[in-house]
Amino acid sequence: MxxxxxxxxxxxxxxxxxxxxxxxxxxxxxxxxxxxxxxxRDFQKVHHDKSVAQAAGTxxxxxxxxxxxxxxxxxxxxxxxxxxxxxxxxIRLGAPNYPxxxxxxxxxxxxxxxxxxxxxxxxxxxxxxxxxxxxxxxxESQEETR
Amino acid sequence: MSVDPSLEINELISASHERVxxxxxxxxxxxxxxxxxxxxxxxxIYLDPEVARNAGHSDVVAPPAALQVWNMTNPxxxxxxxxxxxxxxxxxxxxxxxVVAVNSEQEYERHLVPGDVLTAYEKVESLKGPKQxxxxxxxxxxxxxxxxxxxDQLVGTMRFRTLWYTPAVGQEQDND
Numbered sequence: 001m002x003x004x005x006x007x008x009x010x011x012x013x014x015x016x017x018x019x020x021x022x023x024x025x026x027x028x029x030x031x032x033x034x035x036x037x038x039x040x041r042d043f044q045k046v047h048h049d050k051s052v053a054q055a056a057g058t059x060x061x062x063x064x065x066x067x068x069x070x071x072x073x074x075x076x077x078x079x080x081x082x083x084x085x086x087x088x089x090x091i092r093l094g095a096p097n098y099p100x101x102x103x104x105x106x107x108x109x110x111x112x113x114x115x116x117x118x119x120x121x122x123x124x125x126x127x128x129x130x131x132x133x134x135x136x137x138x139x140e141s142q143e144e145t146r
Numbered sequence: 147m148s149v150d151p152s153l154e155i156n157e158l159i160s161a162s163h164e165r166v167x168x169x170x171x172x173x174x175x176x177x178x179x180x181x182x183x184x185x186x187x188x189x190x191i192y193l194d195p196e197v198a199r200n201a202g203h204s205d206v207v208a209p210p211a212a213l214q215v216w217n218m219t220n221p222x223x224x225x226x227x228x229x230x231x232x233x234x235x236x237x238x239x240x241x242x243x244x245v246v247a248v249n250s251e252q253e254y255e256r257h258l259v260p261g262d263v264l265t266a267y268e269k270v271e272s273l274k275g276p277k278q279x280x281x282x283x284x285x286x287x288x289x290x291x292x293x294x295x296x297x298d299q300l301v302g303t304m305r306f307r308t309l310w311y312t313p314a315v316g317q318e319q320d321n322d
Binding site for chain 1: 177180181183184185186187189190191197198200201202209210211212214215216218220221246247248249250251252253254257
């Protein structure tokens with residue numbers, strides 16, 4: 001992504017009901033799973049040590065839920081841009097993300113109610129839906145964080 | 147064979163004891179950068195204070211979905227048992243030994259900025275079951291975690307639902 005000129009005015013995208021979000025393909029690598037787990041401070045070995053994961057009955061290490069949530073966050077904020085403010089992420093978890101797979105994010109603008117925008121998102125891998133859910137965001141730029 | 151776990155777990159729910167954990171470190175830029183590097187997230191409000199300020203924030207902010215990160219258990223921490231662990235233990239002992247994560251619902255009151263020190267309050271919120279599911283008979287249990295800042299203000303909540311089940315006959319296959 002190119003750096004945004006610092007003096008540039010940030011502009012919120014025009015968002016309409018029914019609009020499709022651009023697709024995002026995430027290569028699910030052992031690196032993404034292991035670094036994602038540790039960056040989210042989840043040291044459970046099933047997310048970074050293949051022999052432990054296999055002893056636990058899964059074919060390989062698998063993505064932790066915090067990484068899934070953070071990837072949903074990334075997908076939505078790439079669509080909303082820097083002015084988007086995520087208020088809620090509700091997800092249902094499905095097929096695991098194992099190394100060597102690919103997860104494709106798709107999404108639709110489900111509702112636009114004034115400042116409140118609801119997106120329906122879906123991340124599917126070769127086994128089926130890994131994550132489905134809704135994300136709510138706003139663009140109330142005047143609100144201060146503290 | 148399974149027994150009814152709801153009496154014991156409903157007692158825990160009405161007792162409403164919370165596990166309280168104070169983050170070891172405040173929300174900080176290096177960890178936000180590290181997280182964005184791992185996720186491939188290049189949103190400048192997480193990385194560049196000037197863009198963050200142009201977007202109406204006081205500093206860079208943490209990705210909202212990282213709410214849980216700051217209070218994760220440190221590998222060297224002693225294990226402290228909580229009512230959530232007790233409830234999971236009751237389900238296991240009642241004949242529902244298999245578990246899958248079902249839902250995560252996070253709500254954010256405001257963006258987190260470097261310097262915020264979070265305290266997490268976690269408890270068992272509800273139990274539903276027994277239900278017949280595709281995996282077998284089981285119970286859905288929901289935990290509620292509230293995150294408060296250094297001024298005791300609520301900054302976010304998380305509900306986490308798991309299904310504890312007895313594998314249906316002929317469905318021993320693991321699909322965690």
